[in-house]
């Protein structure tokens with residue numbers, strides 16, 4: 001069994017133009033299985049759990065569907081029904097699998113507390129809520145709205161993460177801790193965004209229609225921050241913990257306080273820290289917010 005360090009820092013496959021979804025997903029899945037084998041050996045009390053959730057499955061989407069089905073089931077929404085729903089959706093939409101892999105990588109890269117991919121897959125309720133939300137979002141767009149809303153309700157009950165099924169969320173998302181996150185119907189979140197617990201992306205209560213925030217690529221939103229209205233948070237911006245943001249925040253700018261004031265400007269480099277061995281793209285500007293429709 002390789003030591004933990006060897007698993008953690010083994011080189012990922014090259015991600016050039018020849019890299020396929022299958023290469024990337026296959027590499028992460030192989031890591032997850034290796035981690036689960038190691039953890040089952042070192043902690044026999046978890047061996048059966050690790051076998052049923054990870055080791056008995058032939059792919060990431062099967063493992064994830066099984067785990068989500070068990071987490072989100074109720075006496076009337078059966079785990080077998082949910083398993084079939086998740087698996088059919090993940091299997092038919094490669095974009096959802098790409099996003100899940102990017103989210104796993106985001107947790108490893110941007111959360112110093114994340115010790116392995118399987119740690120995130122099994123235990124991060126923000127990760128699980130986000131994967132289930134993407135399925136609810138797809139159902140919403142397929143006009144299966146009652147099922148989308150039923151799933152939304154279960155996600156909120158089980159994970160304490162309340163994301164309206166119409167909200168659009170990119171990939172490489174880290175919902176860290178995630179407790180009490182609330183995201184409104186017309187919110188849009190770009191790629192590589194980090195959101196801490198008790199964050200609200202809400203309406204002001206004064207507008208109808210497109211009324212929720214639009215969050216650019218690479219944004220960090222600190223714990224307890226509340227962003228209200230159809231405001232734009234530019235790429236690479238940082239929102240301080242506990243802030244109440246009612247205005248647009250330019251790219252790579254920090255906003256703090258209640259009401260939030262802007263500190264730092266376009267020339268101030270973002271300080272969104274990362275762990276060694278991974279990189280995050282802060283380079284692209286958002287030109288069209290509708291890009292973030294998965």
Ligand SMILES: CC(=O)SCCNC(=O)CCNC(=O)[C@H](O)C(C)(C)COP(=O)(O)OP(=O)(O)OC[C@H]1O[C@@H](n2cnc3c(N)ncnc32)[C@H](O)[C@@H]1OP(=O)(O)O
Nearest residue numbers: 196221222223238239240241242243254256257263264271
């Ligand atoms: C278990 C856990 O750990 S849960 C983790 C919870 N942690 C979080 O949510 C992290 C959120 N991060 C923050 O709030 C950080 O302070 C950041 C992202 C705002 C820092 O961004 P930076 O651009 O590096 O800002 P910097 O640290 O230079 O501070 C700029 C100014 O904002 C102030 N400031 C920073 N954070 C806050 C805040 N949350 N509220 C009010 N003022 C703040 C600083 O005091 C400084 O003020 P000054 O210019 O008068 O000296």
Ligand SMILES: N[C@@H](CO)C(=O)O
Nearest residue numbers: 111112113114176177
């Ligand atoms: N997960 C983050 C915030 O709690 C850390 O460990 O620093």
